[in-house]
């Protein structure tokens with residue numbers, strides 16, 4: 299199966315999981331970059347990123363359109379912003395034609411719940427087979443062991459094309 303991991307990451311945690319998925323499954327990582335990157339410091343970060351997410355903005359991406367025809371499975375990864383998906387991921391889901399593909403979702407958070415985030419993402423995926431989703435709390439090399447069980451099960455499902463969990 300040809301699998302791509304399409305993701306956005308501001309601070310590196312989602313990038314960390316995307317790379318781990320690549321190592322474990324061979325899925326091709328495709329990182330999205332907004333034409334105008336968000337600030338990554340203090341108050342500005344929370345203000346601009348939070349506003350963009352809450353107002354459902356769809357910023358232009360520097361790497362669209364993506365060439366996804368050859369992939370039958372897409373794993374979409376996002377940080378959680380204000381309980382929802384990030385706006386670059388909203389741009390991707392709104393613009394790319396993912397019709398007919400199997401889709402898995404994952405979110406990186408700082409301990410909050412991702413139900414709303416996944417529910418909002420699902421709305422863009424009504425023509426897809428949504429196979430499941432997983433959440434990871436601030437993953438880093440140091441704490442990865444604590445979530446490795448869930449991560450492995452998620453990757454096994456992706457490789458087998460099975461529902462998760």
Ligand SMILES: Cc1cc2nc3c(=O)[nH]c(=O)nc-3n(C[C@H](O)[C@H](O)[C@H](O)COP(=O)(O)O)c2cc1C
Pocket residue numbers: 306307308309310311312313343344345347348376377378379380381382406407408409410411435436437
């Ligand atoms: C603007 C903003 C809003 C956030 N909102 C939430 C939230 O609602 N719930 C949560 O658990 N974490 C929240 N976070 C924390 C991030 O989801 C978390 O740090 C994530 O791992 C970042 O991923 P990244 O390193 O790939 O950018 C927020 C972070 C930012 C910058």
